[in-house]
Amino acid sequence: GAVVSQHPSRVICKSGTSVKIECRSLDFQATTMFWYRQFPKQSLMLMATSNEGSKATYEQGVEKDKFLINHASLTLSTLTVTSAHPEDSSFYICSARPSGQQETQYFGPGTRLLVL
Amino acid sequence: AQSVAQPEDQVNVAEGNPLTVKCTYSVSGNPYLFWYVQYPNRGLQFLLKYITGDNLVKGSYGFEAEFNKSQTSFHLKKPSALVSDSALYFCAVRFSGGYNKLIFGAGTRLAVHP
Numbered sequence: 001g002a003v004v005s006q007h008p009s010r011v012i013c014k015s016g017t018s019v020k021i022e023c024r025s026l027d028f029q030a031t032t033m034f035w036y037r038q039f040p041k042q043s044l045m046l047m048a049t050s051n052e053g054s055k056a057t058y059e060q061g062v063e064k065d066k067f068l069i070n071h072a073s074l075t076l077s078t079l080t081v082t083s084a085h086p087e088d089s090s091f092y093i094c095s096a097r098p099s100g101q102q103e104t105q106y107f108g109p110g111t112r113l114l115v116l
Numbered sequence: 117a118q119s120v121a122q123p124e125d126q127v128n129v130a131e132g133n134p135l136t137v138k139c140t141y142s143v144s145g146n147p148y149l150f151w152y153v154q155y156p157n158r159g160l161q162f163l164l165k166y167i168t169g170d171n172l173v174k175g176s177y178g179f180e181a182e183f184n185k186s187q188t189s190f191h192l193k194k195p196s197a198l199v200s201d202s203a204l205y206f207c208a209v210r211f212s213g214g215y216n217k218l219i220f221g222a223g224t225r226l227a228v229h230p
Binding site for chain 2: 004006034042043044046049091093095097102103104105106107108109110112
């Protein structure tokens with residue numbers, strides 16, 4: 001149980017295009033999901049907190065118009081990187097918190113984005 | 117400000133020897149502490165957590181961690197390392213602000229040699 005999937009696992013796109021990454025909780029409902037970004041050999045940096053049915057909360061320095069987050073259901077959150085540039089290339093990881101469990105997060109396998 | 121520090125970029129251990137991966141924290145109030153492991157090109161896997169109670173916490177794959185309030189530490193330990201334990205290990209502290217988000221340390225790469 002407690003599986004979180006991400007799709008796609010890897011994506012290559014041209015500069016200026018938009019890319020959507022999906023995060024799904026497969027066997028539990030998640031009121032809250034988190035989006036992280038990880039640069040090579042570095043730690044996870046929280047980008048935003050996604051809440052079902054409401055606007056996402058972005059961390060300081062994260063452009064909300066560039067990284068659009070939608071949490072339309074209790075099992076799905078999406079991150080759209082708009083007008084992607086090479087500096088957006090990174091490993092994006094989501095996590096999902098089961099509804100009613102404050103201390104637990106389950107992480108997805110990550111999405112590798114390469115912007116050419 | 118809440119933060120977590122992992123002072124070692126890499127730890128090298130021979131297989132069969134005990135291992136320790138260090139973590140210190142700074143929080144206001146009672147700390148909620150976590151350890152995660154990451155294998156190459158994968159997401160994070162939960163190892164263990166300390167919320168309250170016994171200072172020695174046992175987790176997955178034979179790992180354990182000791183909460184030390186006076187030293188503000190939460191070091192990860194294993195009595196006998198395996199080559200398959202080689203991975204990137206992250207310590208995290210729960211931020212007491214909204215949504216209980218996690219703040220991660222920089223990570224420590226563990227290399228277990230045969």
